[in-house]
């Protein structure tokens with residue numbers, strides 16, 4: 120297969136297989152409302168096959184950072200409506216990543232007074248808050264009822280996203296945030312139906328995906344996982360347990376017929392990812408993680424050798440609004456500037472030049 124050929128992921132029809140990876144950029148202010156700048160940023164990148172938005176919080180206590188957008192208030196929903204319209208006007212497709220931070224936050228950030236997680240186990244380290252660095256708090260362990268209320272917040276947020284005109288949602292089960300915290304036996308020490316065995320630890324994520332699918336249609340729902348990522352103290356170091364947990368997860372997801380499975384793992388073509396893909400029995404979006412930016416050669420090879428249906432590309436889409444044109448014509452790329460990844464304003468956000476601009 121060719122990286123530049125069309126593909127369908129559930130209800131999502133992509134013009135090519137270059138997917139903009141979810142990328143937190145913190146340009147949505149204290150109120151978490153994506154404004155014109157955010158709409159411009161995404162619209163500039165509308166020629167990728169699919170845009171997956173930055174991680175967006177589905178309820179107030181799940182906010183991880185100041186500047187992160189939400190999909191809770193009417194203003195936030197209207198902001199996303201303008202983003203979706205801007206992307207669609209350029210012929211693009213866009214799904215919203217629903218991200219619950221769980222314990223990766225602080226009351227000084229979310230302003231709610233409590234931080235939640237599967238269990239009262241804190242991350243060993245410090246979090247940057249508006250009042251300086253502080254130790255990560257010990258999270259309040261969600262009760263079974265509270266976990267179900269959180270699930271309902273995912274559902275309501277997915278409905279708001281679709282009502283705002285987005286093409287679907289991606290459930291963030293990766294990178295050490297709440298849903299990933301449920302999967303690991305280190306961050307999840309519960310004794311109810313959501314803790315203990317691999318099946319129980321996978322249950323919450325399966326229930327969230329099931330409920331969101333019932334609400335907006337499975338063909339509009341993707342899910343992201345990052346097995347063995349070992350990030351933010353969500354440790355998955357026992358290979359047998361990883362297998363058992365993710366096998367249980369994929370067995371629960373397969374019957375839903377989700378639009379796609381997105382996996383962040385350093386070896387997308389390796390045994391674990393390819394086994395999970397077969398178990399999922401649907402389209403795979405691959406990404407090899409943070410160690411080095413995804414290259415054109417890597418993306419061409421993953422698709423050419425049929426290791427994935429599409430490739431999520433992060434940093435090079437940040438730096439190249441016209442990455443598909445550059446890659447298809449084998450043109451040179453702009454280099455990303457990490458200093459502006461999480462900064463404010465247009466610099467390093469909407470001012471990376473296109474090829475066309477460079478030719479003038």
Ligand SMILES: Cc1cc2nc3c(=O)[nH]c(=O)nc-3n(C[C@H](O)[C@H](O)[C@H](O)COP(=O)(O)O)c2cc1C
Pocket residue numbers: 140141142143144172173174216291293294343383406407408409410411412413431432433434435460461
């Ligand atoms: C600035 C930045 C922000 C990110 N934010 C998110 C996010 O909100 N959600 C997520 O699932 N992954 C996030 N990631 C991970 C990316 O989606 C991607 O997996 C990573 O950048 C590796 O891909 P790349 O080598 O093509 O950049 C982020 C990465 C970067 C560099």
